[in-house]
Amino acid sequence: MKTIAITGYKPHELGVFTKSHxxxxxxxxxxxxxLKVLLDEGLEWVIISGQLGVELWAAEVVIELRLDYPQLNLAVLTPFLNQEERWKDSNKEQYERVLMEADFVDSITKRPYENPKQFMMKNQFVIKKTDGLLLIYDEEKPGSPQFMLETARKMKSQNEYTIRAFSFYDLQNIVEELQEDE
Structure with a gap:
């Protein structure tokens, strides 16, 4: 996979209200x-839509990984112009930092928010432009990532497309792994 999209829950869907959580x-x-596994397999681009939560955290990871993997690129493809308009200042600052570090930034509809269809268009565009989707999503806890997952599943049913979904169980395994390493 040369290009993947990353998405997942927004902070409030996880009960995360501080960056230090x-x-x-x-x-x-x-x-x-x-990402390190995918980089060893030839990953070149990570695409996000710039949503708060998993997407911006993933962007921060990409930015850090570029120190060791300079071939890794980050694209931010927002669903519409000025998506951060109503966000808190601290969230806007995080978003602006990511945009400044991104290799490519664009808005899919080139217009401010008009209706939910812009999110659907974003999902379709991003899935069409990628080889796979990495998402943090647990089907037992529905949330905003389900729409991107549904779009990816449609793509997978018609084309070669990889979906790497990680649940709360996978997160718990990471917690245990890291605690054992300490």
């Missing part, structure tokens, strides 16, 4: 571990 550390470690 322990879950953020473990989610980033899981993403880092998976």
């Amino acid at each position: 322990p879950a953020v550390f473990y989610i980033k470690k899981l993403i880092e571990k998976e």
Whole structure:
């Protein structure tokens, strides 16, 4: 896989309300571990839509990994212009840092928010432009990532497309692995 999309829960869907919450550390470690495997298989691009939560945390991991893997690129393809308009200042700062470090930034609809269809268009566009999807999502706890997963499953049913989904069980395994290493 040369290009993957990464998505997952938004912070409030995980009950994470601070950047120092322990879950953020473990989610980033899981993403880092998976990205290293994919980098060994030839990964070149990670695409996110810039959503708060798993996507921005993944972007931060990509930015850190580029120190050791300079061939790794980050693209931020937002569903619409100014998606961060109503976010808190601290979230806007995190988002702006990611945009400044990204190798490519664009908005899919080139218009401000109009309707939910822009999210559907974003999902279809991102899945069409990638070889696979890495997501942190547990089907027993429905949330916003389910729409991207459904789009990826449609793609997989018609084409060669890889879906790497990680549940709360996988996160628990990372926690235990890291605690054993200490």
